[in-house]
Amino acid sequence: MRVTIRPIELSLRHRFTLSRSSDEVRRCVIVELEHDQLSGLGEAAPPGRYGESADTAADFLNSIDLGGFDDPFRVDEILQAISAAAPGNMAAKAALDMALHDWIGKRMQLPLWKIWRLDREKAPRTFFTIGIDAPEIVARKVREADEFPMLKVKLGVPSDREIVAAIREETSKPITVDANEGWSSKEEALDQILWLEERGVEFVEQPLRSNDLEGTAWLRERVHVPLFADESIKGLTDLPRLQGVFDGINIKLMKCGGLKEARDLIRAAREMGMKILLGCMIETSLGISAAAQISPLADYADLDGNLLISNDPFSGVKVSGGKLLLNDLPGLGVTVSTPNL
Ligand code: MG
Secondary structure, eight states: OEEEEEEEEEEEEEEEEOSSOEEEEEEEEEEEEEETTEEEEEEEOOOGGGTOOHHHHHHHHHHOOOTTOOOTTOHHHHHHHHHHHSSOOHHHHHHHHHHHHHHHHHHHTSBHHHHTTOOGGGOOBBOEEEOSOOHHHHHHHHHHTTTOSOEEEEOOSTTHHHHHHHHHHHOOSOEEEEOTTOOOSHHHHHHHHHHHHTTOEEEEEOOSOTTOHHHHHHHHTTOSSOEEESTTOSSGGGSGGGTTTOSEEEEEHHHHTSHHHHHHHHHHHHHTTOEEEEEOOSOOHHHHHHHHHTGGGOSEEOOOGGGGBSOOOEEOOEEETTEEEOOSOSBTOOEEOSTTO
C-alpha cells in the first residue's frame, strides 16, 4: 500500500472572516492511496484552530509508511496504527481514513453510503455559511445564497447586530448563528442570544470559549434555543463532559480524524440524547463528499466548504434546493475535474 501527497492551494470566492481569522486562500493536502492497481483519495484541510497546517499535515503524512499493510479492508487495524503514530494531526489522519474508505468503495463498486446501508433520501439540507463582513456585503452574500433554504451566520464581533439586521432585511429564512467562541463573557452571550431569539434563530453554535463549560451551562439554563458545541468537541474523549452543557455537537472529519471516528461519535452522542450537526472546514468536494456519505445520520449538515472556493479540483456531492444529493459513484462519489491533479 503506497501513499502519495499533493499540497494544493484553494482560492476563496470571498475573503472568509471568522471572529478569530480572515483568509483569501487556504492550503490543503490531497492524499492518494494506491494498492492493487486501484487508488483511493482523501483530503486534509487542516484547521489552524487546532494547531495544524498544510505543512504539519504533509510532515505527518510523509512519516506514515503503510508498506507493511497489504489489505485496505483491514481499515480498523490500519487506522489504529496511524492513530498511534503521533498524537493530534487529525486532519492528516482524516485524509488517510477517507482514502482507505474510498479505495474500499471503489473495489466493491459501491458508494460508501450504500456499503453502510444508509438511506440517501435522509441526507439533510445543508446550511450555506455567511462569513463576517460589512453589512452591505453580507446582504449581497445572502442574495447569492438564494437557493439555500437555511443560512449559518458567523458572528462574535462588535458588528453582530448590524450583520443580522442586514440579513433580516433580505430574508426571513431560518438562520443559525456560529459565534466561534467570539463572545467574551456569559453575560454578553446571553444578551446577544436573547436578542437573536427575537429574530428567528434556530440554534447557536459555540457561544463561549471551548473550555468555558461552566459558563455555557449557565447560559443554557437562560436561553430557549439549543446550543451546539464545535470548538468544545474534537473527538469521543471530549463528549462525556458536554452532558448538560450543550444540546448538540458539530462533528467534522478534520477535527475527529475521519469517517470511522465520526460514526462512533454520532453513535455515542445519540446515546446522550444530543443532536448532530455535520460540519466542515474550507475543503474541496473531496472532503465534502466524504462527510456527505454519512450525512443521513445527521440532523443538520453544514457541508458548504466546497461552495466557498473558486478552484475546486474535484466534482462530487451536489446540492439542489439546499439538499445534499448523494450520487451512485463508488467510494466517496468523487471524480477529478482538474487534469494533472
Ligand atoms: Mg463552528
